[in-house]
Amino acid sequence: MSSNLMNLGLITLATLGLIIVLALFAALITLTVLYLIDRNQSKHSIRRNYPVFGRFRYFFEHLGEFFRQYFFAMDREELPFNRAERSWVYRAAKNLDNTIAFGSTRSLDPTGTLMFMNSAFPTLSDTSPHWQPKLIGPDCRQPYEPKSLFNISGMSYGALSKPAIQALSQGAKAAGCWMNTGEGGLSPFHLEGGCDLVFQLGTAKYGARDQSGELSDDKLRALAAHDQIRMFEIKLSQGAKPGKGGILPGDKVTEQIARIRGIPVGQDSISPNRHLDIASNEDLLTMIHRIREVTGKPVGFKCVLGDTDWLVDLFELIRKHGPDCAPDFITLDSADGGTGAAPQPLMDYVGLPIKESLPWLVDQLIASGLRDRIRIIASGKLMVPSKVAWALATGADYIVSARGYMFSLGCIQALQCNKNTCPTGVTTHDPKLQRGLVPSDKAARVAHYHQQMMYFLEMIAHSCGVAGPSNLERRHVRMVTDSGLSAPLEHVYKNRIPLHTIE
The missing domain is CATH 3.20.20.70 (Aldolase class I)
Structure with a gap:
């Protein structure tokens, strides 16, 4: 019984070893083919000068968008929309608390920065009327009065x-x-x-x-x-x-x-x-x-x-x-x-x-x-x-x-x-x-x-x-x-x- 188990184990190890050898051989063949393709093609200089390794450039370029967005860009610097803007929309859409703490990350120095002028006597929110619509196309047979601005x-x-x-x-x-x-x-x-x-x-x-x-x-x-x-x-x-x-x-x-x-x-x-x-x-x-x-x-x-x-x-x-x-x-x-x-x-x-x-x-x-x-x-x-x-x-x-x-x-x-x-x-x-x-x-x-x-x-x-x-x-x-x-x-x-x- 133990002899059979030992033989089965040896066969399994031999099979595993063969698979690894075949995988390495296939990888070597693949790398060789890619090397020859890159070395002899004339459209991409990086791949021609750095066969196989040059291909990683495109992979890293693709990952760059991801890393910039989540790891390297500051809250207010990414384009076309920065993280602070996106985060506000995400929280609003999920109906989550949209308050922040400690202080704003928005600089008030750059040219074009907008600031709203608060009143000494702000309007009480519980007594103010809601937005009133403005009619569009009053002379049309079917004018339109939108419900939202x-x-x-x-x-x-x-x-x-x-x-x-x-x-x-x-x-x-x-x-x-x-x-x-x-x-x-x-x-x-x-x-x-x-x-x-x-x-x-x-x-x-x-x-x-x-x-x-x-x-x-x-x-x-x-x-x-x-x-x-x-x-x-x-x-x-x-x-x-x-x-x-x-x-x-x-x-x-x-x-x-x-x-x-x-x-x-x-x-x-x-x-x-x-x-x-x-x-x-x-x-x-x-x-x-x-x-x-x-x-x-x-x-x-x-x-x-x-x-x-x-x-x-x-x-x-x-x-x-x-x-x-x-x-x-x-x-x-x-x-x-x-x-x-x-x-x-x-x-x-x-x-x-x-x-x-x-x-x-x-x-x-x-x-x-x-x-x-x-x-x-x-x-x-x-x-x-x-x-x-x-x-x-x-x-x-x-x-x-x-x-x-x-x-x-x-x-x-x-x-x-x-x-x-x-x-x-x-x-x-x-x-x-x-x-x-x-x-x-x-x-x-x-x-x-x-x-x-x-x-x-x-x-x-x-x-x-x-x-x-x-x-x-x-x-x-x-x-x-x-x-x-x-x-x-x-x-x-x-x-x-x-x-x-x-x-």
Whole structure:
């Protein structure tokens, strides 16, 4: 018996030894093959000079994003959103305590730092009225009176996953805010939550075009027949890619997405860099009038400002033809806005940031006599209460955020949006990765994030001595200037972009 056991043991050890030898031999063969491939290829200098070892460069480069985010970056230095901002959204979405201790990690010295001017006699929070909505498109057959000043910006089904759209739709309904469809068309997942929707008409006119790619009045009527669709937004440009249309990589163009957009499965979805039928301000006003007449609902446009002369000319044209031809709203995006995929030169260097363009737009509308006719919706990195409150004080009527709500879904800023590998399931169509995002659970977080945002906006407003966030004015905010001293926003903005005088 013992002899048999000993023999079995020896056989096991021999087998194990053979496996180890074979594994080492296979590894040696693999390394040799990789060495020969790297040494003889001519595309990568590092791999050619350092065969096999040079391959680790790409692995470490990939890990660098992870290590910077969690180990090396300080609370306030990471881009596009730092840890302090992300953490606030995460806590808000989970409905956790959002107080901190000891002192702020935010420096008050850098130029552009914002500070709100507290009142000696702050408004009592238990007696102040809540925010009052501002009607959009009062002359339309079906004007829109939003229930919330903080809403969900345009994110397409395609750029976002099915469970992400479902969670946003359900969460928007619970929060009482609207959700923008993005330029990818209307999906059943936008509708199923029951929230108010803004249909975005991109340059490819996905979801509203006929077989030849032209805008279809019949499709517009069908869209307007949905009670949930409350407004139509013509997308002229987007902050992260001004002068460039939407980009959806082919890996993310599933059969259902292709059917909604009317494009081939698995092929890159590249929208034109502008509307082919909008080449002038006259064309823009004609398009606005057409959509408003067909749908009966408010119509506006989205843009990021760079050149401002065209907008001055547009306002002069509106004054000439009368305010009835004006857009019902303008959604102003920032040069530091986000997107699923965009060329880096456009993302880094083209367009004006919202801190410069928003005050100019507000002041120019006032100078043109159109401020009461056209509502302003501000967008672009406005995802924490301080930045939203600044935009409201500067003159915005409504705020929309995309990445803020993405963080509420669990986005970890993995920077994988342009691929099909999002680890949290927010921007991927891989079923294995989507499994991590449970719509019912994340919908509650979307609603909590909105609730906390409104709570802290009111807190800031009360500290400044006004009834609510829509009562904030520029006098309530100061900004650090180049001199190192703070100045009222009116003084800071006065000479940033020259206003065009309207006679």
